Amino acid sequence: PLPFRLAPSILAADHSSLKNGLEIVESLPIEWLHLDIMDGHFVPNLSFGPQTVADLRKRNSSLFFDTHLMLDNPDKHVDAFIDAGADLISIHVEPDYDVAQTLDRIKSAGRSCGVVLNPATPAEAALPFIKDVDLILVMTVWPGFGGQSFIEDTLPKLNLLHSWRMERGLAYRLEVDGGINLETAALCRDQGVDTFVAGTAFFKAPDRAAFLKAIEGAG
Ligand code: DX5
Ligand code: ZN
Secondary structure, three states: OOEEEEEEEEEEEOOOOOOOOHHHHHOOOOOOEEEEEHHHHHOOOHHHHHHHHHHHHHHOOOOOEEEEEEEOOOOOOOOHHHHHHHOEEEEEEOOOOOOHHHHHHHHHHEEEEEEEOOOOOHHHHHHHHHOOOOOEEEEEEOOOOOOOOOOOOHHHHHHHHHHHHHHOOOOEEEEEEEEOOOHHHHHHHHHOOOOEOOOHHHHHOOOOHHHHHHHHHHO
């Protein structure tokens, strides 16, 4: 099985100084940073764009930038996030655009790629791409905001995606995002999840090092 990974979501940090948020992550042996890109159309919120990613990249070249595009037309923006230095770009299957072609574009730039499923989107929606992705992200809240509550109905979907991975000898990471804390992470881990996005639970944790250890050390 893949090593457990925590991907702190910088959306939950203080946006008046994302540099501080980055330094909080850098102060711990964390390898991934989750960057939530929102367009105010696909999701009812706006976050930040390619320049923010590029400037964070300038400040840190070693963190793995796990970039989650919550956009109506991700195909029109992938080049900007490739140029900004994203390491992995994950794109939602729900909007109407050529998902396969966009995944190819990301891979042709030498980056990792993933597909994202909203809570109501069945696991089967990932099947056409399952051999081509490095990661499948299952939203465990309706995307748009941090601090929401975990949707338990997503657990069977996680189990299915994990069993497909085993049956077909695939090695994509299975990532969850939204309402992840130590309790909900344990529920997800029982279904085969190996990659955990945490915004609020990480940045508001009384002991972030203990939180990291509980997430990544549970193996
Ligand atoms: C929601 C984002 C999540 C969110 C997670 O649209 O995709 O990454 O920032 O925040 P928490 O961990 O606070 O639910
Ligand atoms: Zn996210």
